Amino acid sequence: MLNKIISSRFDVPGNHTLATYAANGGYSSLPKVFAMKPDEVTEEVKKSGLRGRGGAGFPTGMKWSFVPKNIDKPRYLCVNADEGEPGTFKDRLILEFDPHALVEGIIVCCYAVGIHTAFIYIRGEYDAQIARLSAAVKEAYHAGYLGKNVKGSNGFALDVVVHRGAGAYICGEETGLIESLEGKKGQPRPKPPFPAVVGVFGCPTVVNNVETLSALPWIINNGADAYAAIGTEKSKGTMLFSISGMVERPGVYESEFGVNLWEFIERSTGGIKGGKKLKAVIPGGSSSAILTADEARNVKLDYESIAAAGSMVGSGAIMVLDEDTSVVKALEVVLRFYAHESCGQCPPCREGTYWLYEIVHRIREGKGRPEDIDLMLSICPDMSGRTVCVLADSAAGPTASYIKKFRHEFEAYIQRANAPERQLHPGGVNLESRAL
Amino acid sequence: MSHTQHALVSTGKPFAFDAARETEFQDLLTKYPSKRAIVLPALWLAQEQEGYLTVESMEYVAQRLEQSAVSVFAVVEFYTMFKTEPVGKHQIQLCRTLSCTMRGCEDLQGTIERKLGIGPGEKTPDGKFSFELVECLGACGNAPVMRMNNRFWNDLTVEKLERIIDACRDGRDPVSEDFSR
Ligand SMILES: Cc1cc2nc3c(=O)[nH]c(=O)nc-3n(C[C@H](O)[C@H](O)[C@H](O)COP(=O)(O)O)c2cc1C
Ligand code: SF4
Ligand code: FES
Numbered sequence: 226m227l228n229k230i231i232s233s234r235f236d237v238p239g240n241h242t243l244a245t246y247a248a249n250g251g252y253s254s255l256p257k258v259f260a261m262k263p264d265e266v267t268e269e270v271k272k273s274g275l276r277g278r279g280g281a282g283f284p285t286g287m288k289w290s291f292v293p294k295n296i297d298k299p300r301y302l303c304v305n306a307d308e309g310e311p312g313t314f315k316d317r318l319i320l321e322f323d324p325h326a327l328v329e330g331i332i333v334c335c336y337a338v339g340i341h342t343a344f345i346y347i348r349g350e351y352d353a354q355i356a357r358l359s360a361a362v363k364e365a366y367h368a369g370y371l372g373k374n375v376k377g378s379n380g381f382a383l384d385v386v387v388h389r390g391a392g393a394y395i396c397g398e399e400t401g402l403i404e405s406l407e408g409k410k411g412q413p414r415p416k417p418p419f420p421a422v423v424g425v426f427g428c429p430t431v432v433n434n435v436e437t438l439s440a441l442p443w444i445i446n447n448g449a450d451a452y453a454a455i456g457t458e459k460s461k462g463t464m465l466f467s468i469s470g471m472v473e474r475p476g477v478y479e480s481e482f483g484v485n486l487w488e489f490i491e492r493s494t495g496g497i498k499g500g501k502k503l504k505a506v507i508p509g510g511s512s513s514a515i516l517t518a519d520e521a522r523n524v525k526l527d528y529e530s531i532a533a534a535g536s537m538v539g540s541g542a543i544m545v546l547d548e549d550t551s552v553v554k555a556l557e558v559v560l561r562f563y564a565h566e567s568c569g570q571c572p573p574c575r576e577g578t579y580w581l582y583e584i585v586h587r588i589r590e591g592k593g594r595p596e597d598i599d600l601m602l603s604i605c606p607d608m609s610g611r612t613v614c615v616l617a618d619s620a621a622g623p624t625a626s627y628i629k630k631f632r633h634e635f636e637a638y639i640q641r642a643n644a645p646e647r648q649l650h651p652g653g654v655n656l657e658s659r660a661l
Numbered sequence: 662m663s664h665t666q667h668a669l670v671s672t673g674k675p676f677a678f679d680a681a682r683e684t685e686f687q688d689l690l691t692k693y694p695s696k697r698a699i700v701l702p703a704l705w706l707a708q709e710q711e712g713y714l715t716v717e718s719m720e721y722v723a724q725r726l727e728q729s730a731v732s733v734f735a736v737v738e739f740y741t742m743f744k745t746e747p748v749g750k751h752q753i754q755l756c757r758t759l760s761c762t763m764r765g766c767e768d769l770q771g772t773i774e775r776k777l778g779i780g781p782g783e784k785t786p787d788g789k790f791s792f793e794l795v796e797c798l799g800a801c802g803n804a805p806v807m808r809m810n811n812r813f814w815n816d817l818t819v820e821k822l823e824r825i826i827d828a829c830r831d832g833r834d835p836v837s838e839d840f841s842r
Contacts, residue, residue, distance in 0.1 A: 308799045309797065311760070314800055321840050321841060350795075350798055350799065352812065386693070389705055390740075391705070408699065410735065410739040411740075467802060468802070
């Protein structure tokens with residue numbers, strides 16, 4: 226495929242070792258980086274148009290430039306390797322097949338921002354990936370790419386610590402991650418202050434996703450202009466897309482931005498499994514609004530086009546629903562996730578995710594009431610923009626989209642529930658238990 | 662937030678890191694700017710040593726890091742991977758999130774319940790198997806997946822899962838698939 230940047234070495238056998246990585250051009254961005262002034266590196270990254278691949282799509286160079294310059298405190302990098310957004314499994318592949326690209330990207334970022342300690346917060350379930358990453362970090366220390374005087378840097382010191390999470394989706398949210406790294410419950414902090422100003426251990430902190438950092442060596446080696454020449458006006462370069470669900474060959478596929486969404490899915494995965502028809506696409510993780518088959522066929526895969534279609538690119542987790550998949554069931558599973566993962570500190574989130582799940586659960590079970598659909602829709606706005614982090618929005622936004630676009634499916638479940646023979650059937654609908 | 666009930670188990674025996682883990686702990690002390698930040702890594706060491714977190718091991722971690730025991734208990738309770746009760750010798754974690762549901766994890770749950778006679782959150786009486794449903798394991802490209810004792814099994818079918826369970830029962834090693842391809 227054209228334009229493989231992040232995944233270009235995934236198929237090179239043994240690429241997770243330093244020897245093979247270096248033999249294939251690994252660590253070659255460092256002499257260029259150390260020949261530049263730190264601010265010039267940040268400018269180059271700004272110019273490339275690189276945006277964060279963790280979900281929010283924030284411009285990376287701009288984020289770095291928010292870190293205060295003249296401050297008498299250490300600065301930190303937190304690498305977000307928590308990868309918890311349902312449907313997302315692309316950082317896993319970087320950690321498996323190209324861990325040194327991440328280490329190299331970390332060195333680039335830390336040099337640009339004047340950071341001497343980076344923590345890689347990696348999700349606890351990534352056992353084999355933790356082992357590969359730890360081995361890569363160890364190799365990098367041995368070879369002098371990390372430590373008191375990074376090879377070729379003339380005195381730049383950098384330590385990297387691999388920190389294992391312990392199973393909580395909310396620790397992927399940047400301030401939840403910071404709290405967790407400090408040894409606390411991973412409950413997000415109100416913003417401002419933003420991590421760039423007050424982050425981990427009370428110090429200025431950059432939080433960047435694994436894939437974001439792994440793009441940096443290519444940008445330095447090939448130049449910001451080369452990167453910016455790929456993609457669209459507002460979506461520069463390439464991104465890894467995790468495609469899962471009812472397709473023939475699920476997997477991680479890299480693409481430049483601006484391609485047709487459905488054509489990309491079909492070309493990469495071989496289309497819907499078993500020759501079935503497409504029903505819907507969730508384009509950016511379970512936090513993103515659902516697209517109908519028609520929408521998916523007519524939208525371009527880039528930040529601005531997907532946003533115009535009412536959804537988001539998010540973490541690039543594309544989930545494909547075929548004609549046999551129940552949208553009601555899909556929403557039930559998604560809401561069960563958010564109800565389980567809400568950290569509980571904001572009432573609209575804690576209560577809202579709980580009730581949305583309870584209601585969709587009873588609809589799916591065949592115990593729904595006709596007014597349940599509008600009840601769910603009325604709960605959603607109360608969850609938006611009123612909480613410490615956007616997890617509540619991540620549950621409410623998709624809910625409204627599933628219901629608005631597939632209302633007939635919800636109605637069909639409810640009509641069946643209220644059909645006369647069901648109501649008479651013993652063990653069928655229990656009217657008492659329906660009271661909210 | 663973990664909603665499981667945490668019953669705390671006291672063994673009545675004092676806890677201390679073994680020699681290898683003490684070395685790792687000393688190494689941790691040099692890596693973090695605060696003692697509190699070492700709570701999670703130290704809990705991992707304790708859990709690896711004992712298989713789960715006993716009251717004594719949590720108190721030990723608190724004391725070594727100059728934290729209150731209560732604050733360490735609260736942290737443990739928040740994270741689903743910390744266990745305060747003994748888990749099965751084979752700790753089955755089956756993913757229940759969207760991509761795995763679309764590709765049949767509910768059938769697999771049925772297989773486990775039928776073959777082992779236990780439901781989610783339960784352990785077989787002989788202590789050989791425990792079973793949990795977990796949220797997205799970040800391996801949706803190989804859905805449905807499960808994780809068991811730090812290893813992964815991909816693209817599961819009922820037959821494949823039955824073979825894995827049989828192997829565990831007979832003391833054979835069911836070859837895992839820890840990498841995506
Ligand atoms: C509930 C929630 C969960 C998140 N989980 C992750 C995650 O697992 N990995 C990640 O990189 N970003 C995650 N994010 C986004 C981070 O907050 C943050 O934007 C990102 O790590 C910044 O890095 P980037 O600019 O390189 O994308 C999550 C955000 C929210 C609100
Ligand atoms: S919105 Fe939800 S997850 Fe986010 S801080 Fe509030 S309660 Fe926690
Ligand atoms: S949904 Fe099961 S691994 Fe992601």
